[in-house]
Amino acid sequence: MRTTVNLDDQLLLAARHLAVEQQIPLARVIENALRESLAKPRTRPGPVRLITAAGAGVKPGVDLDNGRSLLEIMGDER
Secondary structure, eight states: OOOOOOOOHHHHHHHHHHHHHHTOOHHHHHHHHHHHHHHSOOOOOOOOOOOOOOSSOSOTTOOTTOHHHHHHHHTOOO
């Protein structure tokens, strides 16, 4: 199948050098690299532990889901 991809210039240059070195087409080098990458097992990141501080919590009237009101409270009205 024919397709077009944008590659970093240095990456493409390295792939071309490898193709010449191994005497195989550039497309084969790209296919092999993609197959190798897709064959790797995909791991999920572990649970995230948040560092919290003790205290009374959020001050009355502060809504952490409302970015605009948080900016107003912090004095950075945009």
